[in-house]
Structures are given as C-alpha cells and as structure tokens.
Amino acid sequence: MNSNKFSVSDSELDPAKLPAHVAIIMDGNGRWAKKRLFNRIIGHEKGVETVRTIIRACHDTGIPNLTLYAFSTENWQRPKYEVNALMILLSKFLKNDRQEMKDKSIRFNAIGQLDRLPKKVRHDIEQTKSFTRDGDAMQLNLALSYGGRSEIVDMVKAISKKVLDGQLDPETISDSLVSQHLYTARLPDPDLLIRTSGEMRISNFLLWQIAYSEIYITDTLWPDFKRDEFIYILKQFEGRNRRFGKVAET
Numbered sequence: 001m002n003s004n005k006f007s008v009s010d011s012e013l014d015p016a017k018l019p020a021h022v023a024i025i026m027d028g029n030g031r032w033a034k035k036r037l038f039n040r041i042i043g044h045e046k047g048v049e050t051v052r053t054i055i056r057a058c059h060d061t062g063i064p065n066l067t068l069y070a071f072s073t074e075n076w077q078r079p080k081y082e083v084n085a086l087m088i089l090l091s092k093f094l095k096n097d098r099q100e101m102k103d104k105s106i107r108f109n110a111i112g113q114l115d116r117l118p119k120k121v122r123h124d125i126e127q128t129k130s131f132t133r134d135g136d137a138m139q140l141n142l143a144l145s146y147g148g149r150s151e152i153v154d155m156v157k158a159i160s161k162k163v164l165d166g167q168l169d170p171e172t173i174s175d176s177l178v179s180q181h182l183y184t185a186r187l188p189d190p191d192l193l194i195r196t197s198g199e200m201r202i203s204n205f206l207l208w209q210i211a212y213s214e215i216y217i218t219d220t221l222w223p224d225f226k227r228d229e230f231i232y233i234l235k236q237f238e239g240r241n242r243r244f245g246k247v248a249e250t
C-alpha cells in the first residue's frame with residue numbers, strides 16, 4: 001500500500017479536465033524557515049526550488065498557463081534586506097532557468113508594476129521574455145510588484161483615456177473589454193487558484209480574474225509543497241462541479 005496521502009499519478013488525470021490556467025499564492029516561506037530557526041531568506045531560497053518543481057509539473061501535465069504570485073505591491077514594505085534578497089533570487093532564477101524554459105517551449109511573462117523593480121531585474125525580465133518568446137507549450141507568468149487593485153486602477157485609467165480621446169464609446173464597455181485592459185489581457189481567467197500555508201484570503205491577487213476560479217487552500221508551507229500534492233489537487237479539481245452561477249446540468 002502506498003502510504004503517501006497524495007498518491008495520484010499523472011496518468012490518472014483526465015486531460016480534458018485539466019485547468020487551462022492555474023494561479024498560485026505561494027505562501028509560507030517565512031514560517032518554514034522560522035520552524036527551523038533559519039533566516040527567512042533561507043525559506044525564500046527553498047521556495048525557489050518549489051517554483052521549479054511546480055513549473056515542471058505544469059509543463060509535464062500539459063497545463064498551458066501558470067501564474068505565480070512572487071512579489072506583491074505590499075511586499076515593498078518588508079525590511080530592505082528581505083526585499084533585496086528576493087530581488088537577487090529573482091534575477092538568479094531568471095538567468096539560471098531561462099534555458100530550461102526555452103528547451104521546454106515555455107514562454108515567460110511578468111505582470112505587475114514592473115517599473116518599480118530594480119533596473120537589473122527589469123533587464124533580466126526583458127532578456128528572459130525575448131529569449132523564450134517563441135515558446136508555445138506553456139506560458140509562465142510571474143506576478144511581480146503586483147496588486148489586484150492597482151491593476152484595476154490602471155485599467156480604469158487606460159479605458160478613461162480612450163473615452164476622453166473619443167476612441168471608445170462608454171456604452172461599449174463590457175466584461176471582455178475590461179479583461180483586455182488588465183495585465184492578463186491575453187490570458188484565460190484562472191480555473192484553479194491554489195494558496196499554500198493555510199491562510200483563507202486572496203491578498204489582492206487577480207481580483208477581477210478569479211470571479212469563477214475554483215479555490216484550493218492547503219496547509220502545506222510553500223517550500224514543502226511538492227509535485228505529488230499538486231497532482232492530487234489537479235485530481236480534486238477534476239471532481240469540482242463548476243456551475244458559473246447556473247444550475248447543475250442533469
């Protein structure tokens with residue numbers, strides 16, 4: 001008997017029921033480190049390993065879009081040494097992993113207020129984007145300096161400008177027009193939102209886009225989150241009855 005409580009193999013997944021877009025709030029690096037009396041930065045370093053594991057798992061299972069919440073607009077308020085360490089980890093990740101992304105045909109993208117990031121990180125983002133731009137197996141989106149409310153404010157500004165310029169009739173503003181003016185313009189809304197480390201909140205992530213996302217919250221801390229649990233969550237997602245506000249089909 002397999003004692004692993006998450007024992008679902010990739011082959012047990014129904015390809016027709018895979019989410020087209022998985023979004024993840026990666027939480028718990030600090031607690032993982034604290035439990036071991038380590039510096040929080042060690043927790044973030046372990047967190048990068050989980051980032052790799054989950055990108056590979058998405059690629060292997062054929063999930064076409066993955067969005068990871070790596071740094072929020074609120075995270076700028078963390079101690080300077082922690083912000084710096086996260087920026088260094090980010091640059092290292094982009095430089096180390098872009099070849100693997102390209103080999104796997106993964107297109108890299110970043111969403112958020114990217115102009116607030118250090119010049120070096122912006123450069124590494126641009127390099128990684130152009131290096132992987134032909135990837136058509138999967139799109140990886142890192143949400144960086146990202147806030148759902150700021151994204152909505154930016155969308156309102158962009159739409160208002162078009163109205164003032166006479167390019168847009170306010171009567172034609174629709175759900176889909178709003179979606180097209182968000183950072184995620186060319187992405188489908190997430191079908192599945194995962195949050196690690198047990199907190200029951202959204203933390204300003206993809207506020208518009210998660211209207212009908214299935215939510216899965218696990219107590220596992222991000223550095224302990226492994227491929228087997230991710231596959232298990234995909235299996236749970238298969239069994240969800242998504243009604244989008246309608247009644248169930250009989």
Ligand code: FPP
Nearest residue numbers: 026027028029030031047048070089090093
């Ligand atoms: C939450 O843990 C995590 C973050 C604020 C950052 C996520 C960053 C990584 C996984 C590593 C860097 C990412 C890339 C893509 C290179 P927390 O510090 O809030 O944990 P806590 O709530 O337990 O304190």
